[in-house]
Amino acid sequence: MAIHKSLSLAFLLFFLPFLSSHATSSFATAGLPEAEALLKWKASLSPAQALHSWSLPAANASTNAISPCKWTGISCNSLGSVTEISLPTAGLQGKIDNLSFPSFRNLVHLNLSGNTVTGTIPTHIGTLHKLMSLDLSANKISGSIPVEIGNLVNLNELVLSINHLDGSIPSTLGNLSMLTILYLFKNQISGSIPSTLGNLTKLTVLYLLQNQISGSIPPELGNLTSLNKLALNQNNLIGPIPPALGNLRNLTILSLPSNQISGSIPLEIGNLMNLKEIDMSFNPLIGSIPPTFGNLTKLTFFVPYLLSIILFLASRNDKHDKSF
Numbered sequence: 001m002a003i004h005k006s007l008s009l010a011f012l013l014f015f016l017p018f019l020s021s022h023a024t025s026s027f028a029t030a031g032l033p034e035a036e037a038l039l040k041w042k043a044s045l046s047p048a049q050a051l052h053s054w055s056l057p058a059a060n061a062s063t064n065a066i067s068p069c070k071w072t073g074i075s076c077n078s079l080g081s082v083t084e085i086s087l088p089t090a091g092l093q094g095k096i097d098n099l100s101f102p103s104f105r106n107l108v109h110l111n112l113s114g115n116t117v118t119g120t121i122p123t124h125i126g127t128l129h130k131l132m133s134l135d136l137s138a139n140k141i142s143g144s145i146p147v148e149i150g151n152l153v154n155l156n157e158l159v160l161s162i163n164h165l166d167g168s169i170p171s172t173l174g175n176l177s178m179l180t181i182l183y184l185f186k187n188q189i190s191g192s193i194p195s196t197l198g199n200l201t202k203l204t205v206l207y208l209l210q211n212q213i214s215g216s217i218p219p220e221l222g223n224l225t226s227l228n229k230l231a232l233n234q235n236n237l238i239g240p241i242p243p244a245l246g247n248l249r250n251l252t253i254l255s256l257p258s259n260q261i262s263g264s265i266p267l268e269i270g271n272l273m274n275l276k277e278i279d280m281s282f283n284p285l286i287g288s289i290p291p292t293f294g295n296l297t298k299l300t301f302f303v304p305y306l307l308s309i310i311l312f313l314a315s316r317n318d319k320h321d322k323s324f
């Protein structure tokens with residue numbers, strides 16, 4: 001009995017390392033296509049110190065040992081599959097096109113912010129079905145935002161600001177029902193704001209400032225009841241301020257300066273009880289500040305607002321003068 005026990009113990013002790021090494025090696029192979037895709041991308045980039053750890057083990061090592069999980073900026077799940085590529089301000093220089101997105105089926109976070117990434121966002125980015133955050137901001141990415149981004153239905157944060165993006169905002173972004181943050185500012189985006197953005201009911205921040213967006217502000221934006229900050233300044237927007245914006249009860253910042261927004265300020269804006277900052281300067285608005293603005297007790301009386309009142313009163317006087 002005792003002999004039998006010690007024998008089975010010896011058996012276990014002998015085979016345990018074997019079993020566990022077998023287990024880890026099968027996990028490691030899960031990351032193999034991902035490691036290959038990352039190395040291929042690295043090879044296409046200018047040499048970057050940050051990617052020093054991205055390399056294959058010695059040639060005599062087993063292929064099972066190839067795993068990207070310990071490489072700089074890479075995180076994996078328990079199965080050894082890449083879930084995060086996080087390389088903000090890592091001095092990366094090269095094309096985004098050369099990163100093979102379909103190889104990363106389990107990717108949840110992608111952050112390449114603050115590098116010198118060029119090229120266009122590939123349409124196959126739409127295959128990253130698990131992606132929750134995408135940050136490509138402060139790079140030199142050009143071309144348009146692919147409609148396929150609308151397939152990333154788990155996306156919470158979409159940050160494409162400070163690039164050279166052009167073309168229009170795809171209406172498919174209205175399918176990203178989990179989206180809380182949408183930053184597209186400081187690009188060369190044209191076309192109008194798609195009314196489908198009004199479907200993003202979880203959106204808290206919508207920053208479209210400093211583009212060449214035209215057309216009028218869609219009244220559907222008034223459906224964004226979670227919205228906290230709305231900045232559309234420095235675009236080519238025309239038409240009136242939709243009274244429906246008065247439904248944005250959680251709004252603290254409303255920034256509309258430097259557009260061609262016309263008409264009078266709707267009374268309903270006075271319903272935005274949480275407003276701290278409002279700026280409508282440098283727009284051909286007419287009429288007077290609605291009396292309902294007296295309800296906006298949280299408003300910090302900051303200079304651009306004052307300026308807008310002054311400009312606005314001046315424009316009224318001009319009109320008045322001309323009519324005489």
Ligand SMILES: *[C@@H]1O[C@H](CO)[C@@H](O)[C@H](O)[C@H]1NC(C)=O
Nearest residue numbers: 040043044045095097098119
């Ligand atoms: C990078 O992608 C472009 C296409 O966008 C291709 O022409 C080029 O050969 C690729 N470079 C490398 C090093 O893979």
Ligand SMILES: *[C@@H]1O[C@H](CO)[C@@H](O)[C@H](O)[C@H]1NC(C)=O
Nearest residue numbers: 057058059060061062063065
């Ligand atoms: C692999 O090669 C390196 C030198 O290139 C050597 O130092 C190491 O012992 C080798 N490992 C095995 C397992 O053969």
Ligand SMILES: *[C@@H]1O[C@H](CO)[C@@H](O)[C@H](O)[C@H]1NC(C)=O
Nearest residue numbers: 088111113133134135157159
């Ligand atoms: C990306 O990384 C930068 C720098 O660490 C960070 O500020 C930013 O919030 C990250 N983006 C997202 C979407 O988490």
Ligand SMILES: *[C@@H]1O[C@H](CO)[C@@H](O)[C@H](O)[C@H]1NC(C)=O
Nearest residue numbers: 150151171172173174175196
């Ligand atoms: C996504 O949005 C587009 C345009 O708004 C729409 O035509 C399409 O049916 C949507 N797709 C899905 C899967 O919801």
Ligand SMILES: *[C@@H]1O[C@H](CO)[C@@H](O)[C@H](O)[C@H]1NC(C)=O
Nearest residue numbers: 174194195196197198199220
């Ligand atoms: C999204 O918005 C469009 C236009 O505003 C609307 O026709 C459509 O029904 C909306 N879709 C959903 C799923 O709410």
Ligand SMILES: *[C@@H]1O[C@H](CO)[C@@H](O)[C@H](O)[C@H]1NC(C)=O
Nearest residue numbers: 198218219220221222223244
């Ligand atoms: C969205 O806004 C539009 C225009 O203000 C309105 O007609 C529509 O009923 C709203 N849709 C939802 C789902 O609230």
